[in-house]
Amino acid sequence: MAASGPQTPYVANKPKDIPTAEALRARIPGWGVDLDRKDRPSYPREVYDPGSTGAHWDYPEEQPGREGRERSIEHGRLTPVFGTSSPLHGVSGSIRRYAYRYGEGRAAHWLLLLLGDRVDAWGAHAVSFVRLRPDNPITETGVLSEGRRHGVASRFGRKRVDVNHQWIDPIVVAGPWVAAAAGAVLGVRAIVRRGRR
Amino acid sequence: MKAMVYRGPYKIRVEEKPMPRIEHPNDAIVRVTTAAICGSDLHLYHGLMPDTRIGHTFGHEFIGVVEEVGPSVQNIKRGDRVMVPFNVYCGSCYFCARGLFSNCHNVNPNATAVGAIYGYSHTTGGYDGGQAEFVRVPFADVGPAIIPDWMDSEDAVLLTDALATGYFGAQLGSITEGDTVVVFGAGPVGLYAAKSAWLMGAGRVIVIDHLEYRLEKARTFAQAETFNFAEYDDIVVEMKRTTDFLGADVAIDAVGAEADGNFLQQVTGTKLKLQGGSPVALNWAIDSVRKGGTVSVVGAYGPIFSAVKFGDALNKGLTLRMNQTPVKRQWPRLFEHIQNGYLKPNDIVTHRIPLADIAEGYHMFSAKLDNCIKPLIIANPS
Numbered sequence: 001m002a003a004s005g006p007q008t009p010y011v012a013n014k015p016k017d018i019p020t021a022e023a024l025r026a027r028i029p030g031w032g033v034d035l036d037r038k039d040r041p042s043y044p045r046e047v048y049d050p051g052s053t054g055a056h057w058d059y060p061e062e063q064p065g066r067e068g069r070e071r072s073i074e075h076g077r078l079t080p081v082f083g084t085s086s087p088l089h090g091v092s093g094s095i096r097r098y099a100y101r102y103g104e105g106r107a108a109h110w111l112l113l114l115l116g117d118r119v120d121a122w123g124a125h126a127v128s129f130v131r132l133r134p135d136n137p138i139t140e141t142g143v144l145s146e147g148r149r150h151g152v153a154s155r156f157g158r159k160r161v162d163v164n165h166q167w168i169d170p171i172v173v174a175g176p177w178v179a180a181a182a183g184a185v186l187g188v189r190a191i192v193r194r195g196r197r
Numbered sequence: 198m199k200a201m202v203y204r205g206p207y208k209i210r211v212e213e214k215p216m217p218r219i220e221h222p223n224d225a226i227v228r229v230t231t232a233a234i235c236g237s238d239l240h241l242y243h244g245l246m247p248d249t250r251i252g253h254t255f256g257h258e259f260i261g262v263v264e265e266v267g268p269s270v271q272n273i274k275r276g277d278r279v280m281v282p283f284n285v286y287c288g289s290c291y292f293c294a295r296g297l298f299s300n301c302h303n304v305n306p307n308a309t310a311v312g313a314i315y316g317y318s319h320t321t322g323g324y325d326g327g328q329a330e331f332v333r334v335p336f337a338d339v340g341p342a343i344i345p346d347w348m349d350s351e352d353a354v355l356l357t358d359a360l361a362t363g364y365f366g367a368q369l370g371s372i373t374e375g376d377t378v379v380v381f382g383a384g385p386v387g388l389y390a391a392k393s394a395w396l397m398g399a400g401r402v403i404v405i406d407h408l409e410y411r412l413e414k415a416r417t418f419a420q421a422e423t424f425n426f427a428e429y430d431d432i433v434v435e436m437k438r439t440t441d442f443l444g445a446d447v448a449i450d451a452v453g454a455e456a457d458g459n460f461l462q463q464v465t466g467t468k469l470k471l472q473g474g475s476p477v478a479l480n481w482a483i484d485s486v487r488k489g490g491t492v493s494v495v496g497a498y499g500p501i502f503s504a505v506k507f508g509d510a511l512n513k514g515l516t517l518r519m520n521q522t523p524v525k526r527q528w529p530r531l532f533e534h535i536q537n538g539y540l541k542p543n544d545i546v547t548h549r550i551p552l553a554d555i556a557e558g559y560h561m562f563s564a565k566l567d568n569c570i571k572p573l574i575i576a577n578p579s
Binding site: 007008009014015018019021024027028029030031032033034035037040041042043045046047048049050053054055056057058059060061063064065069070071072074075078079080081082083084085086092096099100104107110111113114116117118120121122123124125128135136137139140141142143144145146148149150151154155158159160161162164165166168169172173 | 204205206207208209210220221222223244247248249250251252253254269271272285287288289293294295296297298302303304305306307308309310313319320322323324325333335336338339365368371372373374375377393395396397398400401407408409420425426427428441442443457458460463464468469470487500501502523526527529530534537538539540556557558559560561564565566567568569
């Protein structure tokens with residue numbers, strides 16, 4: 001490219017320092033086979049063609065078990081088909097059901113759902129002890145792969161930027177448990193002290 | 198049956214769960230042979246996606262053998278080897294009728310802002326996923342396709358999301374001949390997007406990441422130029438420099454909500470969850486593309502607000518294009534490209550893990566141990 005005088009973008013033409021189509025085709029198998037945008041699979045974005053989808057219904061039969069199923073208030077009705085993975089239950093279920101009173105445009109909707117997730121996780125952890133299958137932080141976090149899959153070599157001496165923030169992971173993961181334990185200790189101590197008075 | 202089960206952020210285990218049932222006349226039950234862990238599964242694993250419930254089974258990339266079909270299923274039968282797109286969709290609603298399969302309105306009662314996805318929380322419909330021995334597949338006449346005899350099983354599982362999404366990402370860039378395309382993220386989707394950009398006539402393809410082993414794959418698999426952003430003070434300025442201060446014609450965000458590179462965004466977004474993940478990659482894409490250029494977003498973001506540089510996008514006159522991929526729409530063309538040898542999807546597979554060891558697989562993928570690029574889960578050895 002010429003070193004003197006203004007260059008793009010200060011002048012109109014783009015520099016033509018890319019390889020020719022022939023050179024690219026020789027180097028890269030299939031170069032340019034989808035060059036025509038109009039021939040790409042999702043062009044145009046919307047194509048009205050209801051007969052091509054494999055559906056043989058105008059409106060699908062409605063799945064049973066619809067009673068009490070939560071739904072977004074931005075839906076006019078419960079959808080005919082839905083997942084059945086983990087129905088609402090307990091305190092987390094109440095929080096989540098409350099969240100579904102808010103529209104999807106509201107932060108309250110999503111933040112309440114996240115709160116419900118955390119309550120669900122804490123509750124499940126507590127219940128795991130009662131059901132005699134306690135959560136196992138060694139096997140369930142997969143931390144053993146640190147030893148089996150080059151945990152140290154994968155991280156150090158490679159200028160990985162994510163190492164800069166990994167120190168916070170144990171705090172985020174263990175922090176709520178430590179805070180809860182500390183709160184429990186303080187609470188018990190306060191009760192004991194009142195009992196002695 | 199055995200299935201991966203979510204136990205809270207950073208915790209999963211394999212549990213015995215009830216066999217999935219035919220819940221609707223057009224359902225099928227599929228015996229999963231191979232599944233994959235997707236980068237976007239990590240958003241769930243890290244507790245970033247709202248309404249991810251304890252007991253949920255993840256996994257939206259899977260293939261298997263049809264075990265049972267409901268009474269209205271016509272197009273597949275017991276014993277067929279099928280690949281299942283990650284989207285659940287009805288084929289008949291307003292959106293499906295227009296080819297917007299990933300935006301189906303009849304399958305996700307929990308939200309209208311996103312369609313339904315297997316194993317991706319109740320925000321996407323509450324369907325259990327395929328990181329299990331068996332999975333329920335709704336609308337079996339619409340979503341799944343029989344795997345052609347000539348197709349490798351690992352290629353098929355990669356077509357259910359990663360490859361289709363990478364190709365779709367390049368397509369959303371509206372690439373024209375000779376365009377400079379910069380791809381943020383050298384994970385599976387980024388690698389496939391870079392490879393696909395050439396098929397659409399790109400003149401220059403640049404891939405940006407911070408993991409050298411992934412950049413090496415970008416050079417060998419996708420024949421791309423690479424930049425390790427950890428080696429530059431400001432990767433956006435470097436992109437301007439390398440494009441004669443014009444900027445790339447097209448930028449593809451193949452990272453999504455777990456982007457590294459900005460400590461503050463990492464802490465507020467992905468650690469403390471005060472915003473919908475870390476939009477560093479998206480902001481870099483907006484900043485790196487030329488004025489009037491196109492930003493394509495196929496990295497996964499959740500529904501919570503994120504601090505995205507929308508003013509820059511406005512002032513630069515950008516075209517922003519994004520969606521979940523309508524996977525099945527991509528398949529016929531991708532089948533051709535695989536048969537012609539232009540794409541070899543399973544070249545990026547680095548690990549094959551038994552379902553029983555999936556917790557270690559997640560940790561390895563999340564922490565990027567052992568040069569992991571794409572781990573597959575072997576659910577039922579075929």
